[in-house]
Amino acid sequence: MNRIATRSAAxxxxxxxxxxxxxxxxxYGRTVRKxxxxxxxxxxxxxxxxxxxxxxxxxxxxxxxRVRTLEDPAGWTRRVLHNLVVSRxxxxxxxxxxxxxxxxxxxxxxxxxxxxxxxxGLQMLPVEQRRALVLSSVVGLAVGxxxxxxxxxxxxxxxWLSRARKAMVEQLAxxxxxxxxxxxxx
Amino acid sequence: xxxEQDTLSPAEERLYAELQGIAEIVESDKPATAFQPQRSGxxxxxxxxxxxxxxxxxxxxxxxxxxxxxxxGGTIFAVERxxxxxxxxxTSGGGVLLAGxxxxxxxxxxxxxxxxxxxxxxxxxxxTTFPSGPLSTRVSQVxxxxxxxxxxxxxxxxxxELADGAAYNPxxxxxxxxxxxxxxxxxxxxxxxxxxxxxxxxxSGSQDNSAASLDDAAAYIPASNRWVMLPTAPIEGRxxxxxxxxxxxxxxxx
Numbered sequence: 001m002n003r004i005a006t007r008s009a010a011x012x013x014x015x016x017x018x019x020x021x022x023x024x025x026x027x028y029g030r031t032v033r034k035x036x037x038x039x040x041x042x043x044x045x046x047x048x049x050x051x052x053x054x055x056x057x058x059x060x061x062x063x064x065x066r067v068r069t070l071e072d073p074a075g076w077t078r079r080v081l082h083n084l085v086v087s088r089x090x091x092x093x094x095x096x097x098x099x100x101x102x103x104x105x106x107x108x109x110x111x112x113x114x115x116x117x118x119x120x121g122l123q124m125l126p127v128e129q130r131r132a133l134v135l136s137s138v139v140g141l142a143v144g145x146x147x148x149x150x151x152x153x154x155x156x157x158x159x160w161l162s163r164a165r166k167a168m169v170e171q172l173a174x175x176x177x178x179x180x181x182x183x184x185x186x
Numbered sequence: 187x188x189x190e191q192d193t194l195s196p197a198e199e200r201l202y203a204e205l206q207g208i209a210e211i212v213e214s215d216k217p218a219t220a221f222q223p224q225r226s227g228x229x230x231x232x233x234x235x236x237x238x239x240x241x242x243x244x245x246x247x248x249x250x251x252x253x254x255x256x257x258x259g260g261t262i263f264a265v266e267r268x269x270x271x272x273x274x275x276x277t278s279g280g281g282v283l284l285a286g287x288x289x290x291x292x293x294x295x296x297x298x299x300x301x302x303x304x305x306x307x308x309x310x311x312x313x314t315t316f317p318s319g320p321l322s323t324r325v326s327q328v329x330x331x332x333x334x335x336x337x338x339x340x341x342x343x344x345x346x347e348l349a350d351g352a353a354y355n356p357x358x359x360x361x362x363x364x365x366x367x368x369x370x371x372x373x374x375x376x377x378x379x380x381x382x383x384x385x386x387x388x389x390s391g392s393q394d395n396s397a398a399s400l401d402d403a404a405a406y407i408p409a410s411n412r413w414v415m416l417p418t419a420p421i422e423g424r425x426x427x428x429x430x431x432x433x434x435x436x437x438x439x440x
Contacts, residue, residue, distance in 0.1 A: 033212070033213040034209075037209040037212035038209070118208060137205040138205055138206060142192070172200065173197075
């Protein structure tokens with residue numbers, strides 16, 4: 001409750017004291033890399049993630065007079081981003097047969113091999129499970145909030161999360177075993 | 187964010203920590219202002235101008251130059267492959283796409299869709315509804331403006347890619363179907379208008395019950411109302427690639 005009250009007060013101050021351009025610039029600075037990171041984990045490609053983050057922020061700007069007064073403009077923009085990822089994925093617009101960009105690619109994030117493998121593992125999950133897991137682990141939303149975000153009921157979200165965690169924990173265990181095997185071989 | 191989290195096992199907590207670590211690395215990978223929107227535009231123009239279009243792409247993208255022209259009766263095409271410098275690529279590609287990406291000038295020659303003709307004209311203009319067309323409902327099609335007609339081709343409707351197209355003439359408010367295309371059904375192809383032909387390249391289609399990126403191309407010539415196949419590109423197939431017509435060459439990028 002306090003969190004919501006604080007956010008509302010911040011929104012009111014923003015509307016009262018900042019021009020739309022300044023307000024959006026501040027919002028952009030706070031939000032853009034978080035959106036890119038979430039997009040990357042959802043689609044496994046940094047450039048697609050940047051494009052979709054840019055699209056989501058472009059939509060926020062076009063409707064900024066309204067969006068800036070919402071309780072959670074970042075949440076609104078995040079939902080736009082996630083819906084873009086899902087709809088592009090379903091339409092095949094996100095590149096087909098993708099694998100997360102390799103570390104040798106200069107445009108890829110500075111991740112190590114294990115982290116790339118994890119991102120690759122995320123792409124193997126059904127898109128709803130992937131989205132629920134990113135919302136839970138990276139954004140830090142609780143089950144009820146994820147349900148609202150994804151327009152699903154809480155029971156369904158729990159199932160998605162359970163399956164996603166199980167698959168990813170199994171992958172982590174496999175990766176650990178492989179790394180131990182490499183260590184033993186040396 | 188402080189939220190009530192459902193209980194995690196130690197293995198799941200470790201998973202969450204690793205995922206959070208990845209997100210933090212990606213978040214800190216570039217400064218937040220790396221592709222911040224410019225103030226000069228609104229809407230799509232603002233979004234499109236917001237990011238250096240070729241940032242990070244040039245080093246890995248293949249550039250294909252289709253050099254030559256298609257005469258009404260021939261299909262003469264010399265194809266060469268060249269890796270240009272990032273600055274050359276940006277010079278040849280950035281502005282045209284940014285200026286006309288959302289309008290009928292998409293992929294057209296410089297001049298079409300200039301800031302004067304797009305922003306102010308659109309601001310002072312009004313919308314009218316097209317008469318219903320002969321094509322089925324679709325998304326991810328290609329479209330070009332010829333100067334007199336809007337040509338729409340391909341795309342995906344329901345769960346199937348499409349290979350039909352039609353042209354709409356605003357002066358007469360009429361549609362006409364295009365002749366059957368030599369290209370297989372596809373979506374998210376790239377298309378440009380050369381001044382006399384619409385060139386369609388790449389896209390994705392179904393092959394052997396799985397999606398595949400396509401590398402073939404064809405040109406539709408309104409003057410003779412026919413299609414001609416073009417040589418297969420010397421790059422692998424690609425989906426939603428950027429394409430521009432320079433007046434002499436088709437450049438496919440990314």
